[in-house]
Amino acid sequence: MEDQLAENDLVTDLRTAMRGATRRLSGAPVTPLRExxxxxxxxxxxxxxxxxxxxxxxxxxxxxxxxxxxxxxxxxxxxxxxxxxxxxxxxxxxxxxxxxxxxxxxxxxxxxxxxxxxxxxxxxxxxxxxxxxxxxxxxxxxxxxxxxxxxxxxxxxxxxxxxxxxxxxxxxxxxxxxxxxxxxxxxxxxxxxxxxxxxxxxxxxxxxxxxxxxxxxxxxxxxxxxxxxxxxxxxxxxxxxxxxxxxxxxxxxxxxxxxxxxxxxELPRLPEYVAQAKTVAAAFAEAAADFPGVHVYPELPHTHQFRLWVPFSARTMRAAVIGQIEDTGLGLLDRWAPGQAPDSAFSEVTAGAAALEWEPAEITAALRDLLTRARSGGSKD
Missing domain, CATH: 3.40.640.10 (Type I PLP-dependent aspartate aminotransferase-like (Major domain))
Structure with a gap:
């Protein structure tokens, strides 16, 4: 029960951190109701x-x-x-x-x-x-x-x-x-x-x-x-x-x-988002080459959404995302779910309007940083 409560707190902390990110890649925009x-x-x-x-x-x-x-x-x-x-x-x-x-x-x-x-x-x-x-x-x-x-x-x-x-x-x-x-x-x-x-x-x-x-x-x-x-x-x-x-x-x-x-x-922009998803997936794949067990699926996305699989727990990835936001202001991926294998997780990546503002090299560097943090247990090396 205590573990579940701690996990729920971490999910809440991640949502709060994403609201404070100065730049986001994937996920719905987080703006106040007034805006x-x-x-x-x-x-x-x-x-x-x-x-x-x-x-x-x-x-x-x-x-x-x-x-x-x-x-x-x-x-x-x-x-x-x-x-x-x-x-x-x-x-x-x-x-x-x-x-x-x-x-x-x-x-x-x-x-x-x-x-x-x-x-x-x-x-x-x-x-x-x-x-x-x-x-x-x-x-x-x-x-x-x-x-x-x-x-x-x-x-x-x-x-x-x-x-x-x-x-x-x-x-x-x-x-x-x-x-x-x-x-x-x-x-x-x-x-x-x-x-x-x-x-x-x-x-x-x-x-x-x-x-x-x-x-x-x-x-x-x-x-x-x-x-x-x-x-x-x-x-x-x-x-x-x-x-x-x-x-x-x-x-x-x-x-x-x-x-x-x-x-x-949004409807007229969806083909542009689908094209950008392919760019994001390729940039992710470049970063994944340095981390065995990390991969994107499908390799060439069919829509503007795909999955990123990692050999780290969802809890570790949430902690890594929070740490990356606190240190850099970059909010890469907002949701993580456990994979079928122990200590594995995946994120559903959505390439929307925010993703269009990223260059491939920036995406690759940000994911490398995130995965490095995850490899260290969620903290920066």
Missing amino acids: QLADLVAQSEPWLDGYPDFYGDGLVATLERRVAELLGKPDAAYFPTGTMAQQVALRCWAAETGNDVVATHPLSHLELHERHAYRDLTGLRGRWPTLEPRLPTAADLRTVAEPFGTLSLELPLRDAGFVLPDWDTLAEVTAAARERGARIHFDGARLWESAAHFDRTLPQLAGLADSVYVSFYKSLGGVSGAAVAGPESFVAQLKEWRHRYGGQIYQQWPAVLTALVGLDR
């Missing part, structure tokens, strides 16, 4: 003369139309959370197909981060075409003996390292699912930045699926919220179930404004 509100007002000028939404009209409807247009779908429904959006979408497809089986992945968000809501709240059943740390292939689907009504694909598969298949593999697996009479659902919490990997437009990518879930805070900088796009009749069902699940909220304009701002400001 965030002032920025939101400045960026929301086109909508400020309008009126608040009431139970899904106004700005909510505006955002829904915008998302449908961006993804090339007939309609879209806004949800306060992605977990709600996912389970409502899957249960609606199950009702339409008459099949309660969902083909998904053991590392998917459905299984690891939503408390199995699709199963425990909707009564659906999951089947795993593959256990490999990648998206399933058409051949994998053909090994699933039981008929399934929906194939849910998380793009990218975050807990495998933000990995994506190539375009032909994705097209083949969706075609194989349709051959079996299944609907295709994209868990696209990070879909916005995935189009660059495929060298396709968002409508081309979304066109492979019957429904697409997207998030407004994971890559676009919104405070919360999600949407599911698809056929008009399907979206009408989503909105019925949204109300039943408690998602028909009286007013949601603060979150919706941040989503609209994100679509205007």
Whole structure:
């Protein structure tokens, strides 16, 4: 118990230290609420003369139309959370197909981060075409003996390292699912930045699926919220179930404004972030050459996010980050989680606007310094 309390204190200390960093590489910006509100007002000028939404009209409807247009779908429904959006979408497809089986992945968000809501709240059943740390292939689907009504694909598969298949593999697996009479659902919490990997437009990518879930805070900088796009009749069902699940909220304009701002400001920059992630990963790899057991995955990131693996404990890395900030003002990586092997850890690296301000040599030098501190137990040599 004491060890856990000490660990929690260290996590809190790391968050506090990152707020004081003079320069950050990865992670969401840490700014006071007053500054965030002032920025939101400045960026929301086109909508400020309008009126608040009431139970899904106004700005909510505006955002829904915008998302449908961006993804090339007939309609879209806004949800306060992605977990709600996912389970409502899957249960609606199950009702339409008459099949309660969902083909998904053991590392998917459905299984690891939503408390199995699709199963425990909707009564659906999951089947795993593959256990490999990648998206399933058409051949994998053909090994699933039981008929399934929906194939849910998380793009990218975050807990495998933000990995994506190539375009032909994705097209083949969706075609194989349709051959079996299944609907295709994209868990696209990070879909916005995935189009660059495929060298396709968002409508081309979304066109492979019957429904697409997207998030407004994971890559676009919104405070919360999600949407599911698809056929008009399907979206009408989503909105019925949204109300039943408690998602028909009286007013949601603060979150919706941040989503609209994100679509205007961040969405056009995501290809630039994806390109910078490759630069950051290469700079990290150069530093890692001096530290056995340190590596980036994927070596060439598929999106603007990837993982850095180290042969040190998460506790050691947090202490090293805090020490580096105190000595240099540089806040390199803000989150560390334990790896599967003893005394190993990983960080999820996000190349956003802050990362664009770093030169490769600066990144390499900063990571070398951080790893040197970790090798010394979290302190500077």
